[in-house]
Amino acid sequence: MRRAILKQGAGLGIWLGACLVLALAATQAFAAAPEAPATGDKDGRIRVQFLSRNEVVISSEISAKIAYLPLREGDYFSSGQRLVGFDCALFQAQLNKAMATQEAIQQTLVINRRLAELNSIGALELQQSEGRAKEVDAEVAFMQVTVNKCGIAAPFSGRIAKRLVANHQYVTPGTPLLGLIDAGELEVQLIVPSRWLVWLKSGSALNVQVDELGSTISAKVIRIGAKIDPVSQSIGVTAVTDAGVKSLRAGMSGWATFPGAR
Numbered sequence: 435m436r437r438a439i440l441k442q443g444a445g446l447g448i449w450l451g452a453c454l455v456l457a458l459a460a461t462q463a464f465a466a467a468p469e470a471p472a473t474g475d476k477d478g479r480i481r482v483q484f485l486s487r488n489e490v491v492i493s494s495e496i497s498a499k500i501a502y503l504p505l506r507e508g509d510y511f512s513s514g515q516r517l518v519g520f521d522c523a524l525f526q527a528q529l530n531k532a533m534a535t536q537e538a539i540q541q542t543l544v545i546n547r548r549l550a551e552l553n554s555i556g557a558l559e560l561q562q563s564e565g566r567a568k569e570v571d572a573e574v575a576f577m578q579v580t581v582n583k584c585g586i587a588a589p590f591s592g593r594i595a596k597r598l599v600a601n602h603q604y605v606t607p608g609t610p611l612l613g614l615i616d617a618g619e620l621e622v623q624l625i626v627p628s629r630w631l632v633w634l635k636s637g638s639a640l641n642v643q644v645d646e647l648g649s650t651i652s653a654k655v656i657r658i659g660a661k662i663d664p665v666s667q668s669i670g671v672t673a674v675t676d677a678g679v680k681s682l683r684a685g686m687s688g689w690a691t692f693p694g695a696r
Contacts, residue, residue, distance in 0.1 A: 479689040480692075481624065481687065482622050482687060483622075484623075484686045484688075485620065486615040486621070486684040488589075488590050490613075492517070492611050493607075493610050494605040494606065494607055495607055496520065496522075500601055500603050500605060502516070502518060502519030502520075503518055507595065507596060509594045511591065511593070514587050516586070518585065518586040519585045522580075529578060529581050536574050542563060543567045588614070590616055592614050592615050593614075593617050594612055595615045597612055615684050619674050619675065620684060624671050624673070625671070627668055628662045628663075631658070634692070637656075638694060640690045641690065641691050643691075644687075646688075647682075656673060658671055659671065
């Protein structure tokens, strides 16, 4: 019995020793593993992507049928231009009714105030009149805001990226209508090694070879990220092209090189 226990103990010791050796080997391998590099290649080029400065999906704020939707994907629009119009005949009628009630209540309030000065009505009646006037004013303001939402204007100049609804379609609040992108200067987004911060500054020049165009354009850094990724030891950088290139499109990609890299 004692021999059996000794044999089991020896076997357990050998097994624990083997596990310890494997654990030490795994730890050394992990410590020796290289850090994940930034998105680049051995020649110092960095992968980039062109993104729009402003990109948004506009949605409906009311329940109504679309009556005006002239633009399609790829069409240009100007800031303030009407993009969507709704059939708001019902809301307009409700606003007209509220305004008519408001006018009648205001006339009644004027009369009641005059009667109060002559002690012909009590203070309670006057307060009720004033309260009713405030209630109607709030109703008119609410309906006016609703009617104002019957048209959607462009928040900036740009292009239609996606048309998500059709003319004459009935929509509810929150329904996505159009995807918009800014037609202005595109931003160049890239991730670089954090050790580059020794020489990389705002205003640093770079050249971008655009895959889709087969040409190279110049750009400059305008922003450097606020935080370094602790795993890859990299940081995000934003640049813009020096001159507008009309053939550029959001979503294009390419390779960037920095003449001042060291």
